[in-house]
Amino acid sequence: MSTYPPISEQLSDLEAAQQEGQRKMDWAAQHMPIMDAIREEFLADQPFAGERIGMAMHVEAKTAILVEVLAAGGAEVAVTGCNPLSTHDDVSAALDAHENITSYAKRGVDDEEYYAAIEAVIHFEPTITVDDGMDLVAAIHEEYPELIDSIIGGCEETTTGVHRLRAMDEDGALEYPVFAVNDTPMKRLFDNVHGTGESALASIAMTTNLSWAGKTVVVGGFGYCGKGVARKASGQNANVVVTEVEPRRALEAHMEGYDVLPMAEAAEIGDVFITTTGNRDVIVREHFEAMQDGVLLANAGHFDIEIDLEALDELAVDRYEARDGVEAYELADGRRLNVIAEGRLVNLAAPIALGHPVEVMDQSFGVQAACAREMVENAEAYGPGVHDVPDELDKKIADIKLTAEGVAYDDLTDTQREYMGSWDHGT
Numbered sequence: 001m002s003t004y005p006p007i008s009e010q011l012s013d014l015e016a017a018q019q020e021g022q023r024k025m026d027w028a029a030q031h032m033p034i035m036d037a038i039r040e041e042f043l044a045d046q047p048f049a050g051e052r053i054g055m056a057m058h059v060e061a062k063t064a065i066l067v068e069v070l071a072a073g074g075a076e077v078a079v080t081g082c083n084p085l086s087t088h089d090d091v092s093a094a095l096d097a098h099e100n101i102t103s104y105a106k107r108g109v110d111d112e113e114y115y116a117a118i119e120a121v122i123h124f125e126p127t128i129t130v131d132d133g134m135d136l137v138a139a140i141h142e143e144y145p146e147l148i149d150s151i152i153g154g155c156e157e158t159t160t161g162v163h164r165l166r167a168m169d170e171d172g173a174l175e176y177p178v179f180a181v182n183d184t185p186m187k188r189l190f191d192n193v194h195g196t197g198e199s200a201l202a203s204i205a206m207t208t209n210l211s212w213a214g215k216t217v218v219v220g221g222f223g224y225c226g227k228g229v230a231r232k233a234s235g236q237n238a239n240v241v242v243t244e245v246e247p248r249r250a251l252e253a254h255m256e257g258y259d260v261l262p263m264a265e266a267a268e269i270g271d272v273f274i275t276t277t278g279n280r281d282v283i284v285r286e287h288f289e290a291m292q293d294g295v296l297l298a299n300a301g302h303f304d305i306e307i308d309l310e311a312l313d314e315l316a317v318d319r320y321e322a323r324d325g326v327e328a329y330e331l332a333d334g335r336r337l338n339v340i341a342e343g344r345l346v347n348l349a350a351p352i353a354l355g356h357p358v359e360v361m362d363q364s365f366g367v368q369a370a371c372a373r374e375m376v377e378n379a380e381a382y383g384p385g386v387h388d389v390p391d392e393l394d395k396k397i398a399d400i401k402l403t404a405e406g407v408a409y410d411d412l413t414d415t416q417r418e419y420m421g422s423w424d425h426g427t
């Protein structure tokens with residue numbers, strides 16, 4: 001058994017924390033019609049009776065609703081964080097109070113505690129894993145391969161996790177099936193684009209109390225997240241510069257009307273830098289050297305590797321906390337470069353961060369919940385490796401949301417269906 005204690009054993013005023021956590025969850029739940037509908041289905045059908053679900057996710061109010069809904073479906077759940085700074089301890093405490101849920105998530109953990117909490121979830125011997133970033137899958141394969149036989153499958157929330165899983169799969173090292181939840185239209189066209197765009201900008205604005213209007217905002221990467229950040233920054237009257245390494249994405253950004261520049265040139269003119277690439281070393285020493293006094297540096301990618309903070313630290317002659325969540329690095333000539341939230345996922349790790357808006361997480365977690373069910377009910381259809389989410393299942397989540405919003409849409413007629421399915425209707 002793991003000796004790492006659940007959150008309830010780590011907080012001093014537990015009751016107050018549980019109450020506040022529950023209040024945050026009640027608010028989120030009011031705006032999650034998809035999760036509401038799925039909860040009803042799960043309560044009736046009990047798809048997870050006898051299953052143990054292990055999760056590593058950002059433990060805040062919306063995620064807590066997903067955890068509760070999985071428990072409502074009959075599962076026992078153990079959960080921990082997927083980022084050392086994104087947990088809301090009060091929400092974690094409220095979850096841990098649930099009869100069938102154990103939460104190990106805590107904000108501000110060091111590396112050792114972070115992995116001890118992951119291990120605690122693994123010791124619970126999950127039959128299903130739900131990851132955001134693949135840390136659970138990795139730890140199980142590396143440290144506890146004997147558990148793999150009893151694991152039915154997993155679900156992965158984010159781009160970086162799916163990327164890691166596909167690399168693992170290509171090496172023949174992934175030994176159980178995992179759904180690429182991130183890659184569904186219902187996830188990435190909304191969560192990655194609107195969710196990241198809105199919440200990254202909101203977190204930076206709230207952390208700094210500075211305006212977007214008239215600023216030059218440099219967006220590193222024009223994937224789904226980068227597109228969202230660029231679009232929302234532009235909507236806030238910023239001048240947007242995009243950096244890219246992929247020619248078609250660079251062209252897409254150019255045709256959208258953004259300036260496209262190499263980072264070395266963007267570094268000289270940017271006021272705010274936001275990385276969204278999922279890759280390392282996007283902003284490095286030569287870029288810091290070229291930057292103007294007072295710039296803001298933030299990362300909206302999953303890991304804290306996009307801005308080379310070690311190099312910045314070496315370059316700096318002084319370092320101090322300029323505001324809550326803002327670390328100023330002062331260079332020899334007096335220029336100050338301000339790093340937000342330690343270069344970690346800014347929309348979740350800044351002190352005031354709340355993660356993506358509730359509505360988009362309702363969609364992403366709707367897909368998660370449906371995928372967990374699909375994995376349990378049709379396990380034999382999925383061998384070891386990364387799997388695309390069945391399209392029908394993704395469409396169903398969209399349909400639930402449209403119904404909740406009172407939006408009606410058309411059906412194909414039989415003639416149309418026949419036409420689309422045939423190849424012999426030429427000129």
Ligand code: RBV
Binds near residue numbers: 158191345364
């Ligand atoms: N994300 N979760 C939240 N619970 O508030 N906000 C964003 C939340 C997820 C999002 O789906 C993204 O893919 C992932 O975090 C990156 O770690």
